Amino acid sequence: MADTLTKEPDYSAGRSVGSLYWAVLRRELLLFFRRRSDLLNPLVFFLLVASLFPLGVSPDPTFLAQVAPGVVWVAALLSTLLSMDGLFRSDFDDGTLEQTLLSPQPMFVVGLAKVSAHWIMTGLPLTLLAPLIAVMLFLPADGMAGLVLTLLLGTPTLSLIGAIGAALTVGLRKGGVLLSLLVLPLYVPVLIFGSSAVQAAINGLPVSGHLALLGAMLALGVVMAPLAIGAALRISVSG
């Protein structure tokens, strides 16, 4: 399993950065499928957090409809964060991470592939589950498409930023709380644009501007975050 990560890249046989990306992605997805509970937990957490709001505040439909975009977004953000902690943990524990760093593979690509796999296994299911919660929170039908679209664009950014925090805390025993402390302030812009896009959709305003901003943040994240992830992993492993 681990040798896709650690063996010498065989460029002569036409193996490129792209094929490394796919190899790592395939490996990660396979590992995720073997630990199915990890896949389910963030989703259950998502449902739970969202159902706490009617219980804690009020089950009144008009009130819930008003807060629904924010609640769904906050719940999605928290469950992404929750699943982030384990992203590099098992690879760190069994030494694969160290081997990967020693190998000549570009860390940029490995990090990006790991984050992609993480998003496919948490962000994407969250996005697909969101309409269900939105219905339970009486989100107006006009906002539904906006909600799914913003989550689709926003959750990869959340995964990318969260991975930086995960990489910085991977070597620490009690990384969980620290991770949320590091990452949550950085999630603010995504939350603001995501939930206000849904609000705008409900009010019948155009959402293309919001989506463009979310897309811009995602683009920035794809370019910058893997660099930070690579540097952070190198520091965490060597220290």
Place this chain on the structure above:
Amino acid sequence: MSFNSFSEFLAMDGHGLYVWLSYAIAATIVTINLVSPLLRKKQLKAELLRRLRREKKAV
């Protein structure tokens, strides 16, 4: 000078509490930021001196 008397200056037209509270917090924070490194320096020097003396005795 914006004030005619000292009591007027203290009252700040009814905003005295807010103004003086702000300035007091500012003074506290500035003082803490200067005093705490000075105390730390004293402590560091004392520690170093003790270590030096111990080493001298050991020789």
Place this chain on the structure above:
Amino acid sequence: MSGQKKWMPRWFYQLASPRWCYDITGKLLPGFVIAALLLLGVGTVWALLFAPADYQQGNSFRIIYIHVPAAILAQSCYMMMAVAGAIGLIWKMKVADMVAKSCAPIGVSVALLALATGAIWGKPTWGSWWVWDARLTSMLILLFLYLGVIALHSAIENEVTAAQSAAVLSLVGLVNIPIIKYSVEWWNTLHQPATFTLTERPAMPAEMWVPLLVMVIGFYCFFAVSLMLRIRNEILHRERRAGWVRQMIGGE
């Protein structure tokens, strides 16, 4: 070394030497202490006694002379922390790590000061102790960023690893600060149109902004003093086994 091409000016390499830094900060300190005392003293008296009261906010306007310098300093302190962290990462410079580490507690306290004065100012102006104003909200998030850096630094035992990790985090934060600021401002205009902002005034007359400028420069001088004191402590602590530190302590 003599044959090797030097990429940076000489003072840059000298900065890397803890001993040189200790000496130069010792020489610079008195000047900055005098400047800070003078500017803060003159600025405070000017702000409290001589600056005119605002026609709308009355005398509570005098809080601006604390709030704005603190807010400006909190932001530039974060920038300095991130830049020093980057220098430490790239050139493996110990002194830069010390600067970054020393910036964090000062930044936290000034950000707290800006938040506290903003909240106090909000009471007479808006009628409540806290308003989700764009500036106050950005400052709150900046405070969280600072606390994150400090938490990460203190969670890692190895001093070198801690400094490097904190540097990466503060650089990520530095990239994010403009985005956060923009998004919070945008969010604010969305939810509270036409609120009256504390500090944005069309044109401040000279008798108002000159003392403000004095206070801003005074706060920077105070920052320099506190930073240098902390850096000197860090140098003493980390170089405690070096000969020159022993000689200096033993000679006193």
